[in-house]
Amino acid sequence: AGVATGGVEAKGRTLGPTAAAAASTDVGSTKPPEWHRRAQLQSDGPVVDVRFAPATIGLKLAACTADGKARVYECVNSLDLRQWEPEDLEVSQQKPTSAMAAGANAASGVVGCSSAALDWMPAPFGGSGGERSEALAVGGRGGRLAIWGKEKTQTGGIKWKEMASAEAHPLAAGGVKDVAWCPNLCRSYEIVATCGAGAALWRVDFSSPQDERYEGVVAGSYGRKEQNSACHLRLLRELVPSVDEVCPVWRCSWSLTGTALSLSPEGSEVSVWKADASNEWRRECDIDLAGGGD
Numbered sequence: 428a429g430v431a432t433g434g435v436e437a438k439g440r441t442l443g444p445t446a447a448a449a450a451s452t453d454v455g456s457t458k459p460p461e462w463h464r465r466a467q468l469q470s471d472g473p474v475v476d477v478r479f480a481p482a483t484i485g486l487k488l489a490a491c492t493a494d495g496k497a498r499v500y501e502c503v504n505s506l507d508l509r510q511w512e513p514e515d516l517e518v519s520q521q522k523p524t525s526a527m528a529a530g531a532n533a534a535s536g537v538v539g540c541s542s543a544a545l546d547w548m549p550a551p552f553g554g555s556g557g558e559r560s561e562a563l564a565v566g567g568r569g570g571r572l573a574i575w576g577k578e579k580t581q582t583g584g585i586k587w588k589e590m591a592s593a594e595a596h597p598l599a600a601g602g603v604k605d606v607a608w609c610p611n612l613c614r615s616y617e618i619v620a621t622c623g624a625g626a627a628l629w630r631v632d633f634s635s636p637q638d639e640r641y642e643g644v645v646a647g648s649y650g651r652k653e654q655n656s657a658c659h660l661r662l663l664r665e666l667v668p669s670v671d672e673v674c675p676v677w678r679c680s681w682s683l684t685g686t687a688l689s690l691s692p693e694g695s696e697v698s699v700w701k702a703d704a705s706n707e708w709r710r711e712c713d714i715d716l717a718g719g720g721d
Contacts, residue, residue, distance in 0.1 A: 465508035468500050475543060481550035484561055491542035497565055497575070499587070516563070516575055516587045543568045546608040548617065552684075560633070562590075564619045566603030570596045572621055574631055574658050590658035593629065600624030600669045605678045610685035618663065618685070622676035625669035626690050628708065632659040664708050666690070666700060687711070 472492035480487035486502040497516040502508060548562040563575040572595040578588045596603050604623035611617060617631035634657050666688075667676055673692035680689050688700045688708075695717035702708050 466511055468511055468513075470498060471496055476545050478545060478547055480547050480561070483550040489545055489547065489563055491545045491565060493542065493568075495542050495567065497542055497545060497563070499563075514587060516565070516589075542566070543603050543623070544606045546606045546619075548608050549610045549685075551611050562633075563587075564606045564608050564631075566595065566606040566621055566623070568598070568602040570594055570598045570602040570624065572603060572606070572619070572629060572660070574619075574660055576633075576658060591631070591660035593660050593662070595621045595627060595629070596624035597669050601675045604675060607679045607681050607688075609681050609688075610683065612684060612686075620679045620681065620688055622667070622679040622690060625665065625671060625674055626667040626676045626679060627665045628663040628688075630661050630663040633657070634659065666708060666710075667692070 468490075470490055470492050472494035474490050475493050477488060477490040480489065480499075486505045487499055489497060489499045491497040499514040499516065500511040501514065503510040503512055543566050545563055545565045548560070548564075561577050565573045565575060567573070571592055573592040574590050575587055576590045577585050580586055601624045603621050605621070607620045609618035609620065615632075617633070619629045619631055621627055621629065667673060667690065673694060676690050676692045678691040680691075681687070682689075686701060690698045690700065692698065695715060697714045697716060699711045699714065700708050701711045
């Protein structure tokens with residue numbers, strides 16, 4: 428087991444994501460396990476989110492920083508957590524549009540791509556054998572959602588590339604604050620949830636250049652398309668409008684099977700959403716975390 432944390436020092440210097448090694452304790456001991464820091468991984472800015480990758484693709488973690496950069500770290504030896512190799516996601520320093528500029532801080536540098544959150548594409552249920560594609564959803568404070576994947580280069584190597592993007596939430600209302608990739612039981616497409624200035628579901632389709640309709644399964648890819656595939660991103664459903672009184676929505680999280688989504692808006696209630704038989708997403712219930720009384 429292990430945990431990863433990210434943050435920034437009080438003086439503004441970078442504190443990279445810290446991977447804590449598996450806790451060690453004697454067999455049969457009743458003492459709680461002790462956690463020890465095994466590595467401190469440097470980044471180029473304050474770390475705002477960090478996530479471990481699905482176990483099926485190895486011991487990796489991804490981190491994004493407030494200055495708009497994202498990086499993947501891979502452990503060279505899973506038995507020695509001190510050595511990690513970085514892989515950069517070169518997030519483009521996009522110029523702000525007029526809509527972005529309307530809500531941007533004049534002192535801010537790149538308002539359109541400052542990262543806020545990321546999440547890995549989960550391992551599919553029931554998969555076995557072969558290699559699976561690696562993909563990340565990265566949400567920006569400027570309101571942008573981007574899907575990143577790996578592709579082969581002309582020299583035979585593999586690099587991370589932005590495959591698709593969309594303006595998810597208005598910058599003037601706070602942009603994207605969290606991203607959650609939905610577990611996939613049997614769908615031919617992926618679902619990504621975003622929240623911040625509202626909440627929305629996004630459909631992600633991976634298709635090879637020879638088949639834009641996403642027909643069938645490519646061998647050895649766990650039902651996902653090969654790594655040099657195309658990607659299509661479009662809005663599936665807006666759950667909470669950006670002008671809703673509950674905004675901002677701070678966090679979103681899926682159930683283990685991907686059949687229910689929880690949203691944590693401003694206030695003391697958590698809302699739970701589910702899809703009905705006609706695949707329409709509805710608000711199932713609200714959970715009051717205020718206690719409700721003595």
